[in-house]
Amino acid sequence: MISKEGTATIQEFLEDTSNLKSGWSPGVFFPENCDEAAALLRDAVADGRRYTVAGNGTGTTGGRIPFGDHVIAMHRLNRIGEVEPIDNEHATLRVQAGALLQDVQSKAAAAGWFYPPDPTEKTCFIGSTVANNSSGSRSFRYGATRRYVRAIRVALPQGDLLEVARGEYVADEAGRFALDLPIAGAVSFRRPDYGMPATSKHNAGYWSAPGMDLVDLFIGSEGTLGIVLEAELELRPAPERVIACLVWFMNEDELFAFVDQARSGAAGVTPRAIELFDRRALDFLRHVYPDMPLNTKGAIYVEEETTAAKEEGCLEAWMTLMEACGAPTELTWAAIDDAGVSKLREFRHQLPVQVNEWLRRQSETKISTDMAVPDDKARQLYELYRDACDAEGFTYIIFGHVGNAHLHLNILPRDRSEFDRAKNLYRKLVSEVLAMGGTLSAEHGIGKLKSEYLVQMYGPEGIREMVQVKKALDPYLVLNIGNLIPSSFYQPET
Numbered sequence: 001m002i003s004k005e006g007t008a009t010i011q012e013f014l015e016d017t018s019n020l021k022s023g024w025s026p027g028v029f030f031p032e033n034c035d036e037a038a039a040l041l042r043d044a045v046a047d048g049r050r051y052t053v054a055g056n057g058t059g060t061t062g063g064r065i066p067f068g069d070h071v072i073a074m075h076r077l078n079r080i081g082e083v084e085p086i087d088n089e090h091a092t093l094r095v096q097a098g099a100l101l102q103d104v105q106s107k108a109a110a111a112g113w114f115y116p117p118d119p120t121e122k123t124c125f126i127g128s129t130v131a132n133n134s135s136g137s138r139s140f141r142y143g144a145t146r147r148y149v150r151a152i153r154v155a156l157p158q159g160d161l162l163e164v165a166r167g168e169y170v171a172d173e174a175g176r177f178a179l180d181l182p183i184a185g186a187v188s189f190r191r192p193d194y195g196m197p198a199t200s201k202h203n204a205g206y207w208s209a210p211g212m213d214l215v216d217l218f219i220g221s222e223g224t225l226g227i228v229l230e231a232e233l234e235l236r237p238a239p240e241r242v243i244a245c246l247v248w249f250m251n252e253d254e255l256f257a258f259v260d261q262a263r264s265g266a267a268g269v270t271p272r273a274i275e276l277f278d279r280r281a282l283d284f285l286r287h288v289y290p291d292m293p294l295n296t297k298g299a300i301y302v303e304e305e306t307t308a309a310k311e312e313g314c315l316e317a318w319m320t321l322m323e324a325c326g327a328p329t330e331l332t333w334a335a336i337d338d339a340g341v342s343k344l345r346e347f348r349h350q351l352p353v354q355v356n357e358w359l360r361r362q363s364e365t366k367i368s369t370d371m372a373v374p375d376d377k378a379r380q381l382y383e384l385y386r387d388a389c390d391a392e393g394f395t396y397i398i399f400g401h402v403g404n405a406h407l408h409l410n411i412l413p414r415d416r417s418e419f420d421r422a423k424n425l426y427r428k429l430v431s432e433v434l435a436m437g438g439t440l441s442a443e444h445g446i447g448k449l450k451s452e453y454l455v456q457m458y459g460p461e462g463i464r465e466m467v468q469v470k471k472a473l474d475p476y477l478v479l480n481i482g483n484l485i486p487s488s489f490y491q492p493e494t
Contacts, residue, residue: 001040002030002076013071016057016064018449019365023065025052032076034153034161034229040072041227042159042183044478051479053223055128056100058121060368061447063132063222063483074098074127077229083111091235092150097127097228104233113235116142119443120349127228132445133203133220137303137348140263140403141272142236144201144443146219153230154218157474158184162226169214177214189472191217192465194458199372200404201442205454205484206466217469222445223480225473239305244344245318246333248296254326255298256379259402262302263375267321269314273303274403275348278386281397284354289347293331300402301348303341311336351399355410364413367422371433372406372442384432385409388425394418406442430456451486463489 004010005027014023029051031037044051052066054073064071074097081094091113095104102122108115118136119129128134130152135144151165160181171177175191192208206225207216218225249255255276262271277285277299286292306314315334322329335341359366373381382398389396389411400408409429413419430440430453440450440457455463467489471477477490 001032001036004028004030010071012057013054013073014065016059016062018060018062018065018447020062020065020448023062023067025066025069025071028054028071028073030073030076034077034155037072037077037227037229038155038159038161041155041157041478044157044159045476049478050481052483053131053227053480055125055131056098056123058124059128059132059447060370060444061449063445063447063480065448067448067482069481072227074125077127080104080107083108083113083235089237093233093235094230095126095233096230097125097130099126100124101126101129108235109238112238114238115233115235116148117145118142120352126231126233130219130228130231131221131223132443133207135201135203135443137273137275137301137401139201139401139443140274141270144203146207146216148234149215149219149231150234151232152215152218152228154226154228156181156184156226157476157479160184161229164215164218165232166213166215171210171212171214175208175210177217184473187472189469190465192458192462192469194462194465197439198374198437199406199439199442200375201372201401201406202439203443203445204439204441204450205446205458205462206469220445222447222484224470224484226479240307241311241336242303242305242338242341243311243314243318244301244303244335244341245315245322246344246347247300247302247322247327248293248331249298249300249325249327250295251297251326255300256382258300258321258325258327259378261321261325262300263403267324268317269302269304269321271302271304271403273301274401275301276382276399276402276407277301277348277351278382278398280395281351281399284358284397285347285350288350288354293328301344351397355397355412358412362412362414364416364419367411367413367419367426369407369409369426369429370441370444371430371438372401372404373433373436373438375405377436377438378402378405378407380436381405381407381433381438384429388429392421392425394422394425401442404442427453446484448482451482451484454484455486460489 050069052069054064077096078098079096085091118138119134160183179187395412411422
């Protein structure tokens with residue numbers, strides 16, 4: 001096993017895209033196989049170490065940043081197996097945690113399959129996407145990572161290696177799991193009692209449902225219950241064709257009417273992605289795309305899978321829907337080949353690039369949301385963000401997965417006073433979204449940045465139930481302390 005203690009190596013693991021800057025670590029370990037990773041955890045108490053697990057630094061919540069703990073880096077666990085067809089509609093692919101998402105997608109595509117989860121950051125590690133139940137633009141049709149994990153191999157905090165296949169370990173009628181492990185011995189715990197929000201995307205806290213599978217407890221647990229070392233992923237047949245459209249709107253009523261109609265399949269459309277850009281987001285992109293229509297109030301990006309035989313009819317259905325909702329079809333940007341679709345996707349990916357360029361010229365970082373609400377409240381969420389930011393006079397943009405009522409708000413403070421006011425507004429928005437039946441995080445997770453707000457979502461008792469699960473598997477608290485669960489909840493009650 002490789003370990004490094006040099007300042008330059010450690011510094012690389014003290015940052016991600018969260019802008020947390022106060023982390024520190026005594027050293028970094030790079031296990032080269034599953035046994036080496038498990039051995040680090042097995043010997044943690046004797047060695048007097050705690051560990052933080054590091055992905056590839058694409059996260060937004062500070063989850064991989066250590067605060068005095070050693071780092072276990074997944075970079076050398078990057079093997080990708082071979083595609084194994086099951087039937088005409090399903091195949092599997094076994095991968096290690098440090099494999100890049102883009103490499104997994106390429107391996108699947110070369111065999112005529114595809115891996116549906118589509119997080120924006122293609123250089124993220126697969127293990128991280130499992131630990132965070134990641135999703136992306138295609139989640140409107142395909143859902144998040146959880147649906148496509150058939151089995152995992154996980155290193156538990158006391159050093160056991162556990163292979164968990166779906167259906168092998170299921171909670172009993174009382175919600176309990178029971179494991180008999182070589183090192184830890186008999187381990188029993190009960191799933192948390194809290195319910196899941198009625199949103200189509202959710203990634204905040206431990207998953208809990210009657211009769212749930214143990215696989216689903218580890219998915220989205222952000223590395224607090226064990227280190228996902230390998231995953232068996234489910235693939236689907238690659239679509240023959242994909243068409244994409246960027247549709248412009250001159251008022252918000254027509255824009256949201258289009259969203260509602262597209263979601264319901266009006267005119268025969270079957271989108272796999274429905275993405276929103278508000279007027280201010282378009283303004284950030286205008287100097288990169290000077291041919292964008294003027295005086296628009298927003299735009300919607302859609303994708304649909306089709307075939308060569310049905311392609312023309314598919315595009316006609318979208319044009320019919322645009323006309324019915326008042327969109328100026330003559331301005332629509334449409335793509336019916338791979339090159340054109342890639343160009344339209346780049347339009348979406350350019351937005352964070354331009355936001356970061358703007359932020360580099362400012363003294364403060366952004367305040368961003370990752371919240372979602374029940375699908376029928378998408379417009380209500382949009383208006384909540386818009387009206388609150390307008391009242392404060394902030395520079396801001398709203399964009400994202402409107403098909404899942406999951407919109408990202410980026411507040412862009414110009415000075416420390418605006419930053420402080422934006423933080424206060426964020427707290428208020430959390431309360432409003434939770435009151436709407438929403439979730440604190442739809443895809444990015446909680447990490448260290450948002451753990452205090454998780455208490456708002458589940459209440460102190462819900463967090464204590466999470467702690468009970470955590471301590472059953474990690475009684476010595478050696479793994480990812482500070483992530484997801486506020487550290488104060490590990491202290492004895494007085």
